[in-house]
Structure formats: C-alpha cells, structure tokens
Amino acid sequence: MPAAAPRLPRGSIPLAAFVAVSIALLFAFAPAWRGAEAKAGALSLDAPLPDRVPPGVVLRVGDPATKWIVQHEGWDEALPFRIQWAEITGGPDTTEAFHAGALDVGFGANVPPIHADWAGIPVRIVAFRQFAEPSHPAAWVFGIAPRSGIRTLADLKGKRIAFSPSQVQAQVVLETLRALHISTKDVTLVELPSSIGGDVYTNALASGEVDAAPLGAGLVAERYVSKFGERGARLLAHPAFRDDGGAIYVPETVLADPGKAAALRLYVQLWGRAQAWANAHPEELAEGYYAKVRGLPIADARLQVNALGPVGIPHDWGDATRFQQAAIDILAPQTGRPTFDAARLFDPRFETIAADGAKGDRG
Secondary structure (H helix, E strand, O other), X not given: OOOOOOOOOOOHHHHHHHHHHHHHHHHHOHHHHHOXXXXXXXOXXXXXXXXXXXXXXXXXXXOHHHHHHXXXXXXXXXXXXXXXXXXXXXXXXXXXXXXXOOOOEEEEEOHHHHHHHHOOXXXXXXXXXXXXXOOOOOOEEEEEOOOOOOOOHHHHOOOEEEEOXXXXXXXXXXXXXXXXXXXXXXXXXXXOOOOOOOOHHHHHHXXXXXXXXXXXXXXXXXXXXXXXXHHOOEEEEOOOOOOXXXXXXXXXXXXXXXXXXXXXXXXXXXXXXXXXXXXXXXXXXXXXXXXXXXXXXXXXXXXXXXXXXXXXXXXXXXXXXXXXHHHHHHHHHHHOOOXXXXXXXXXXXXXXXXHHHHHOOOO
C-alpha cells in the first residue's frame, strides 16, 4: 500500500491509533472465532430455518432508521421476540460490536461484511438492497479540498486521497482510480476511517490534510460545499459504477442459535417491509426520523431521504453476489487480504424473505 501522508487532521492521530489497535485486536483474536467448536444443539448453517421462536429470545439490532419505522408503525408489538435496539451504525463500529458479542444484527454498506470476514469474524448477509433504479444519482461523490488544484478527476494523480480499507469509501476510491487508469502508486492513500469521531473526512479536506475524499452524496456533501465552497471546496462525481449496496448481516454464531435464527427470519421480513414503507412515505420519514429524532432542518432531512432512496430489494441474489465479488477482487490486492468466493457471504435460506416482506407493505 502506498505510504500514508505524514500528517493527519487535528485530533485524528489518537482516533486513528484507536482504530488501528481495535482492528489489530480483531485480527489477533480471529482464530478464536474460526476455531470455536459448535455448541450442543447448534443449528447447522445448511439446516432449514426454524419456524418457531421460543420464549425469551432477544435480538440486538443496530439499525436506527429501521428502528424508528418499526416503532412508529407499532410492528414490534406483535413480534414473538424482543428487539434490543442499538445506536450503532457504520462498518467499523458494527464489526467491533460483533467481535465483542454485543450485537446480533448489523446494517451497513457492502464492504463491512467483506472486511469482517477478513478480520476472522464469519458473517452472513441475510438481506441486500440497492437503489430501485440504476439511474439514481450515485451514493458517493468526491469532495475536493480548497487549493488542491484538482479540477477534474484526472488531476487526482499525485494527490492525497482519504482511504478507509474497511468501508465502501475504499472501493469508491479504487474503482475511480482504475477507471482513470491511475495506479495507486501514483497517489498517496491516507488511511483514515470516515465514520468514527465526527466528520473526519470533511475536516481533513477543509484543513488541507487530504486533497480528495469520498463523501456521502446527500447531506454530508452538501454541507461540505455549503460551508467551504467560498474557499474553493467543490464536488466531483465519480465515474459510472454502482456504489449503492447495503446489507443486513449477522455473525454465524447468531445463525447457529435456533431461537435467534427463527427470530431473524421474522426480522428480515420486517426489515423488507420497513424499506417498502420508507419508499412510500419519504416525507413522513424525513419529518419523523431525520428532523425530529436526528434534529436536522426539514430541508436537510428531505435531502438525506432523497439521497438514500428509494431502494429495491431483489428476490434473486445473483447480481448482489457479483457486486460483492467485484468489491472483494478490487480490495484484496490493495489491502493484502486473500480473495474469496463472494457466495460464502450470503445465507441462501434468506434470499427471498426481505423481498417478500417488502411486497407485503406497499403503502
């Protein structure tokens, strides 16, 4: 991997050190996950999913937006198990929560499940989504630092680019460089996680510590140019490739628990229903969740909802598997990890469940 830039944004050195230590510990203890013996009564990963949830089952779920929809509609009241919601989002936080045994179900972009596998935490994707229309604007854009000298993406050559190997932003960077025929040897990848400790990427751009960084195409990108545009900050669209995968994924240890597996089958169906509800009620989602819960001005809330959806949930995972394989194949050489068959990330028993749930609630 190219050498990191010599300086990081103010406050990022202890942050980066914390993340580095956390990820190192994940890899250090990976054999404990891979080599753990199956407990008595554990459910095989190729056994049919149980259809009965025993009393007392609790699923610990990190998906705040779905939490709001489910509670807003009161759907959780009829469930034969309890959901313990966690305010956990983003790949690094979810992976660490899985490692600590503090979370059963996580939601994130397409790269965190891949990184979890590389970290020695076997996970399975049980639901997958992308934008309903391939023509939807991309989920990520490049933020360009003031005085960086970058006018077009071709100017990225020789520049410093924020890079987080465990997140989808890394795939966006590498796909962009490949499309432009720019070698990673011709740029400096500044390893910096984007979702821990605040607005790290935009701060790094504004302070001139990096020249370019992938930013979420909704509120994050718009706030960046609104705040720093007069100083020369700008946005550039990346080349044409899809960057919009999102997944519900769980540790294999959760699937080995018959009670949790039965509850998860119902939760995945409920999650699909919640995605359909969000598609059908964008204004209610903007006002109720992003404005009232997250505290955004209503204009910003609407911007974020429009940037994130509407989404589609496939009945068939063929395209999703190919999407994940492309991510594995481009990330593996750059991060020094082995490539593997993306099919092993998916639990085929769940393939149609979320889509069936979405069809059950159209508005």
